[in-house]
Amino acid sequence: MLFSEEEYRARLAGVRVRMTRQGLSALLVTDPANIYYLTGYNAWSFYTPQLVFVPADGPMLLFTRAMDAGGAFRTSWLPSECVVGYPEQYVHRPHVHPFDWVAFALRERYLIAPAAKGCVGLEMDSHFFSPKAYRSLVNAIPEWTLVDSFELVNWVRSIKSPAEVQLMRGAAQVCMAAMEAAVETIDVGVRQCDAAAAISQAQIKGANGIGGDYPAIVPMLPTGEAADTPHLTWSEDRFEAGQAVVIELAGAHHRYHTPLARTLTLGKKPDRLAKLADAVADGLNAVLTEVQPGVPVRELARAWNWTLAKYGLEKPSRIGYSIGIGYPPDWGERTISIRSEDESVLAENMTFHVIGGMWMDNYGYELSESIRVTADGVETFTSFPRELIQKGG
Amino acid sequence: MLFSEEEYRARLAGVRVRMTRQGLSALLVTDPANIYYLTGYNAWSFYTPQLVFVPADGPMLLFTRAMDAGGAFRTSWLPSECVVGYPEQYVHRPHVHPFDWVAFALRERYLIAPAAKGCVGLEMDSHFFSPKAYRSLVNAIPEWTLVDSFELVNWVRSIKSPAEVQLMRGAAQVCMAAMEAAVETIDVGVRQCDAAAAISQAQIKGANGIGGDYPAIVPMLPTGEAADTPHLTWSEDRFEAGQAVVIELAGAHHRYHTPLARTLTLGKKPDRLAKLADAVADGLNAVLTEVQPGVPVRELARAWNWTLAKYGLEKPSRIGYSIGIGYPPDWGERTISIRSEDESVLAENMTFHVIGGMWMDNYGYELSESIRVTADGVETFTSFPRELIQKGG
Numbered sequence: 001m002l003f004s005e006e007e008y009r010a011r012l013a014g015v016r017v018r019m020t021r022q023g024l025s026a027l028l029v030t031d032p033a034n035i036y037y038l039t040g041y042n043a044w045s046f047y048t049p050q051l052v053f054v055p056a057d058g059p060m061l062l063f064t065r066a067m068d069a070g071g072a073f074r075t076s077w078l079p080s081e082c083v084v085g086y087p088e089q090y091v092h093r094p095h096v097h098p099f100d101w102v103a104f105a106l107r108e109r110y111l112i113a114p115a116a117k118g119c120v121g122l123e124m125d126s127h128f129f130s131p132k133a134y135r136s137l138v139n140a141i142p143e144w145t146l147v148d149s150f151e152l153v154n155w156v157r158s159i160k161s162p163a164e165v166q167l168m169r170g171a172a173q174v175c176m177a178a179m180e181a182a183v184e185t186i187d188v189g190v191r192q193c194d195a196a197a198a199i200s201q202a203q204i205k206g207a208n209g210i211g212g213d214y215p216a217i218v219p220m221l222p223t224g225e226a227a228d229t230p231h232l233t234w235s236e237d238r239f240e241a242g243q244a245v246v247i248e249l250a251g252a253h254h255r256y257h258t259p260l261a262r263t264l265t266l267g268k269k270p271d272r273l274a275k276l277a278d279a280v281a282d283g284l285n286a287v288l289t290e291v292q293p294g295v296p297v298r299e300l301a302r303a304w305n306w307t308l309a310k311y312g313l314e315k316p317s318r319i320g321y322s323i324g325i326g327y328p329p330d331w332g333e334r335t336i337s338i339r340s341e342d343e344s345v346l347a348e349n350m351t352f353h354v355i356g357g358m359w360m361d362n363y364g365y366e367l368s369e370s371i372r373v374t375a376d377g378v379e380t381f382t383s384f385p386r387e388l389i390q391k392g393g
Numbered sequence: 394m395l396f397s398e399e400e401y402r403a404r405l406a407g408v409r410v411r412m413t414r415q416g417l418s419a420l421l422v423t424d425p426a427n428i429y430y431l432t433g434y435n436a437w438s439f440y441t442p443q444l445v446f447v448p449a450d451g452p453m454l455l456f457t458r459a460m461d462a463g464g465a466f467r468t469s470w471l472p473s474e475c476v477v478g479y480p481e482q483y484v485h486r487p488h489v490h491p492f493d494w495v496a497f498a499l500r501e502r503y504l505i506a507p508a509a510k511g512c513v514g515l516e517m518d519s520h521f522f523s524p525k526a527y528r529s530l531v532n533a534i535p536e537w538t539l540v541d542s543f544e545l546v547n548w549v550r551s552i553k554s555p556a557e558v559q560l561m562r563g564a565a566q567v568c569m570a571a572m573e574a575a576v577e578t579i580d581v582g583v584r585q586c587d588a589a590a591a592i593s594q595a596q597i598k599g600a601n602g603i604g605g606d607y608p609a610i611v612p613m614l615p616t617g618e619a620a621d622t623p624h625l626t627w628s629e630d631r632f633e634a635g636q637a638v639v640i641e642l643a644g645a646h647h648r649y650h651t652p653l654a655r656t657l658t659l660g661k662k663p664d665r666l667a668k669l670a671d672a673v674a675d676g677l678n679a680v681l682t683e684v685q686p687g688v689p690v691r692e693l694a695r696a697w698n699w700t701l702a703k704y705g706l707e708k709p710s711r712i713g714y715s716i717g718i719g720y721p722p723d724w725g726e727r728t729i730s731i732r733s734e735d736e737s738v739l740a741e742n743m744t745f746h747v748i749g750g751m752w753m754d755n756y757g758y759e760l761s762e763s764i765r766v767t768a769d770g771v772e773t774f775t776s777f778p779r780e781l782i783q784k785g786g
Contacts, residue, residue, distance in 0.1 A: 044610060045624040047520070047723040067710055067752065071622025088710045089734065092727050094543050097518070124525040125490070127440070128722070131527035132518040132541065148525065150487050193604035197597035204590035204627075211586035211629030214611045217437055229464025231438040234597075236604030317460055317481045328721040329521070330440035334485050341482065359460065 001077055002040065002254055003163055008077050011038060014156040015054060025118030026111075027054040027149055028137070031126035033325040033333075034153035035062070036255055041076040041083075043068060046128050046327060048091055049098045053106060055115060063102045065091060099133050103140030112143050121149030127329065154335045158322050160349045165372060167256040168324070168351060170210045172370065172381035175251025175258045177207035179384055182219070182247045187391065188266050192221055192234035199249055206253070213252040216326035217259075220248040227263075227364035230357065241267050241392070246357075246366045250331055257323055257331040258370035258381040259353045267393030276365045277388035279311035280356035284367055284386070287319065287338075287354055291371065291378035297342040304356075305340070313358065320354040323370060346373050394470055395433065395647055396556055401470050404431060407549040408447060418511030419504075420447040420542055421530070424519035426718040426726075427546035428455070429648055434469040434476075436461060439521050439720060441484055442491045446499060448508060456495045458484060492526050496533030505536050514542030520722065547728045551715050553742045558765060560649040561717070561744060563603045565763065565774035568644025568651045570600035572777055575612070575640045580784065581659050585614055585627035592642055599646070606645040609719035610652075613641040620656075620757035623750065634660050634785070639750075639759045643724055650716055650724040651763035651774045652746045660786030669758045670781035672704035673749035677760055677779070680712065680731075680747055684764065684771035690735040697749075698733070706751065713747040716763060739766050744774075 015038065019027055029035055032046040038060065039052060045068040053061040062072060062083045069085030076083065084105055090098040106112055122137070123129055125148075138146060160168070181202035185195045199219040206212035221234050224243040239245065243266050250259035265273065286307040287300045304319050320338035323331055331353075336344045338354065350373045357366040365388070370381040408431065412420055422428055422445040429435050431445055431453065438461040446454040455465060455476045462478030469476065477498055483491040499505055515530070516522055518541075531539060553561070574595035578588045592612040599605035614627050617636040632638065636659050643652035658666065679700040680693045697712050713731035716724055724746075729737045731747065743766045750759040760779060765772040 042626070043622070043624040044613065044626055044722065047610075047725075068622065068624055070752075071619065071625060074619055074622060074625060091711070092714070092725075092730055093734075122524070124528070125523045127523070128520055129524060130518045130520070130522060131515070131524050134524035134527070135517070191604060193597055193599060193606075196607075197594045197605070200597050201590045201594035204586055204593050206586060206629075211584060212590070213586075214589075214626065217440075218607045220437065226464065226467055229436070229461065229467060231436040231461055232464060232467060233435070233437055233607065236599075318484070321485070329437065332440075332485075337485055341486075359463075 005077060007161055007163060008038070008040065011156065012060070015153055016056065018152050018156060019056060019121065022121065022149065022152065023118050024121040024149065025056050026115035027121040027152065028123070029054060029153055030123050030129035031153070032128065032327040034123070036325055037153060037157055039076045039078050041072050042255060043075065049133055051099065051102055053111065055111065063105070065098070097132055097136040099136040100140055103137060112141055116143040119147045120144045121152060122146050123151070124148040151335055154333050157324055157333055158335050158350055159347055160324060160351055164256065164324065165349065167254050168258055168381060170253040171251040171256050172258040173207045173210050173251065174203060174212045174253055175249070175260050176382050176384060178202040178249050178251055179247065179260055179262060182249065183264060183389060183391070186239055186245055186264055188241045189238050191236050191238050192223065193236050195221060196234040203249065203251060210253060213254055215250040215252040215257060216328045216331040217250065220246070222246045222364060225362045228359050228362050230359060230364070239266055244273055244363060246364055248366060252326070255325045255327070257326045259323065259331060259368065260370060260382055260384060261355060261357065261366040261368035262384060262389055263365050263367065264389040264391055265393070266391055269388055269390050273363060273365060274388060276358055276360070277367070279308060279313055280358060280365055280367050281386055283307040284354065284356040284369065288369065288371065288378050291346065291373055292376060293346055293348045293373055295346045297336055297338055297344045297346060298340050300338050301340045301342070315358060319356065320352050323351050323353045348373055348375055398470060400554060400556060401431070401433065404549065405453070408546055409449065411545050411549060412449060412514065415514065415542065415545065416511050417514040417542065418449050419508035420514040420545065421445070422447060422546055423516050423522040424546070425521065425720040427516070429718055430546060430550055432469045432471050434465050435648060436468065442526055444492065444495055446504065448504065456498070458491070490525055490529040492529040493533055496530060505534055509536040512540045513537045514545060515539050516544070517541040544728055547726050550717055550726055551728050551743055552740055553717060553744055557649060557717065558742065560647050561651055561774060563646035564644040564649050565651040566600045566603050566644065567596060567605045567646055568642070568653050569775050569777060571595040571642050571644055572640065572653055572655060575642065576657060576782060576784070579632055579638055579657055581634045582631050584629050584631050585616065586629050588614060589627040596642065596644060603646060606648055608643040608645040608650060609721050609724040610643065613639070615639045615757060618755045621752050621755050623752060623757070632659055637666055637756060639757055641759060645719070648718045648720070650719045652716065652724060652761065653763060653775055653777060654748060654750065654759040654761035655777060655782055656758050656760065657782040657784055659784055662781055662783055666756060666758060667781060669751055669753070670760070672701060672706055673751060673758055673760050674779055676700040677747065677749040677762065681762065681764065681771050684739065684766055685769060686739055686741045686766055688739045690729055690731055690737045690739060691733050693731050694733045694735070708751060712749065713745050716744050716746045741766055741768055
């Protein structure tokens with residue numbers, strides 16, 4: 001088992017503290033990252049509906065497709081009587097939903113009534129929890145007052161345990177190897193897909209005896225004029241002399257992520273890009289200097305905006321977000337975003353991906369670090385030179 | 394552009410025929426595969442909400458995050474005035490949702506009233522369409538009667554055009570290279586992650602000049618006793634002599650997939666596995682022999698069940714599903730499932746992943762083919778020997 005039973009129990013206790021505060025007598029967890037956090041269950045089975053029932057007292061129940069339930073003990077710490085498989089006939093059918101069956105199973109176990117004493121929380125904005133799944137629960141359990149739990153478990157995840165920090169340090173070593181593979185492979189005449197293949201191999205192989213896990217997002221390589229668009233995936237085009245390539249990737253280790261972005265020019269750095277790189281590096285340094293427990297997150301955004309303004313620049317999007325466990329399609333935790341509107345305050349062992357990304361017309365630049373808030377400052381997980389990389393020219 | 398404008402217009406026309414039949418005056422499309430099918434838009438941006446508004450007449454409108462909207466023209470055939478970005482402040486905030494803004498934008502464009510003349514279809518069970526997103530639309534547009542469109546676009550996708558078949562043939566070449574990499578790499582003493590790394594590299598590099606795209610599912614390598622569980626991902630364990638490894642992977646090319654599964658033993662085939670392999674091969678052959686336009690899908694399930702019964706075996710889960718475009722976490726189309734309860738009838742240019750997968754206690758066996766229904770029979774996309782692979786021993 002990857003974490004001790006004490007750690008899992010502490011996580012559950014943390015969730016229950018928030019449940020009480022939010023007036024929830026039970027919580028239904030559907031986000032695969034939250035399911036992994038609470039139960040350890042880890043499989044590529046989240047394309048069919050899954051759910052963890054967390055009552056105020058008593059054991060959690062994990063519901064998966066029957067085909068997956070039998071093997072859940074291979075990754076989860078839950079005893080096998082707490083893992084329940086719904087029948088195959090409920091998969092991908094137009095007029096039934098697996099949660100019809102799950103609701104019945106909860107009723108059969110006499111779990112509906114105790115949970116009806118307060119509100120029951122749902123992850124109303126999690127990936128893989130569809131409106132059909134929601135309506136199935138609404139219809140099948142009229143006794144319950146269903147309310148949004150508002151990323152309750154995600155918020156518990158925002159502060160990492162020492163064991164989690166260790167896994168993120170492992171992910172950071174994988175990340176370094178992947179970034180090195182990117183810088184080594186990307187070159188004039190090489191196809192984008194060949195560079196992505198080399199990065200992916202390094203990400204999964206891992207480094208220094210630490211095996212890689214699949215990152216929640218594939219390597220991003222916005223190139224040339226398309227570098228003004230952050231989320232295009234690779235093509236079969238060949239890199240050309242004079243192009244700049246934004247490289248955004250992550251190392252993953254047991255589902256924990258440390259992302260990293262750098263920008264590379266094939267040939268001499270164009271002036272406008274070199275200037276932008278200076279501004280972004282300056283801005284990122286200003287942000288990292290502010291990091292300390294007790295500092296409001298919006299202060300980080302202010303440090304960034306203030307520094308960029310000196311260069312006559314501004315960035316409308318957030319400059320980072322909380323990170324940790326990730327499943328496709330996102331390695332962010334969907335809690336803290338580093339921007340002026342955020343009301344969170346930094347605490348020790350929070351972890352972030354801080355991104356200086358500027359998407360200009362027809363070009364772009366990105367420079368980022370994955371960081372941990374320490375007792376009195378900041379730890380950067382990786383140590384890749386914080387600069388615009390020039391190759392050839 | 395990957396497809397002609399004629400092809401895109403034909404797809405839209407096909408969707409509108411079904412809209413009329415289902416009484417829909419507009420359709421909201423949120424599944425990234427359906428968005429790609431209709432608009433060509435292809436980016437790893439589906440972790441924030443996206444939507445295509447398809448009215449009964451007039452142009453489609455694509456809504457994405459502002460950061461992504463600017464670059465949509467790089468993959469989409471929609472004119473830039475039909476791509477609308479919602480502001481960054483709506484991303485990952487607890488009390489607002491991007492679709493609040495989208496609803497207002499539709500209202501501003503006077504598109505609410507015409508669509509209110511019938512029902513408006515929603516993809517109630519698509520990944521990445523959350524209950525919160527749904528409620529945001531319900532609240533913001535009370536004029537609309539929102540109903541489930543029941544995978545409307547997915548059903549249009551079920552029959553492939555010649556251009557799509559060509560892409561799937563490209564994907565098949567990538568798939569063959571990836572399976573060869575798997576068979577070559579998996580060996581006694583090799584870590585599972587090293588094999589997955591080699592497979593992933595082959596998948597993305599591609600083969601015969603055809604570049605690989607990221608598959609919607611990572612390579613699956615259930616091994617040894619864990620081979621009774623289909624969806625566990627790789628570990629850092631080393632393969633051991635005597636183990637059997639189930640290999641399930643896909644080639645992807647411009648988001649089109651051809652999956653393939655084989656099973657490999659490290660050393661002499663255990664008797665029980667060899668017998669299971671014979672039964673499954675026999676069953677799969679029986680299924681493929683039945684394939685022909687006009688045949689009910691349930692007949693394929695019957696051929697399978699009948700053959701397996703002769704060996705005293707049965708499989709409770711479906712033995713295949715419709716394939717084509719895929720985004721994580723699934724390469725299936727979520728329409729036709731090959732099982733007794735399915736009411737579809739085979740038609741030319743439908744494409745399936747037909748899976749003989751048997752998950753026994755402590756071991757498993759999988760053998761599959763990606764196929765196309767031809768004018769008078771079946772085309773298998775790949776030509777990998779249809780047998781239990783023995784390595785060493």
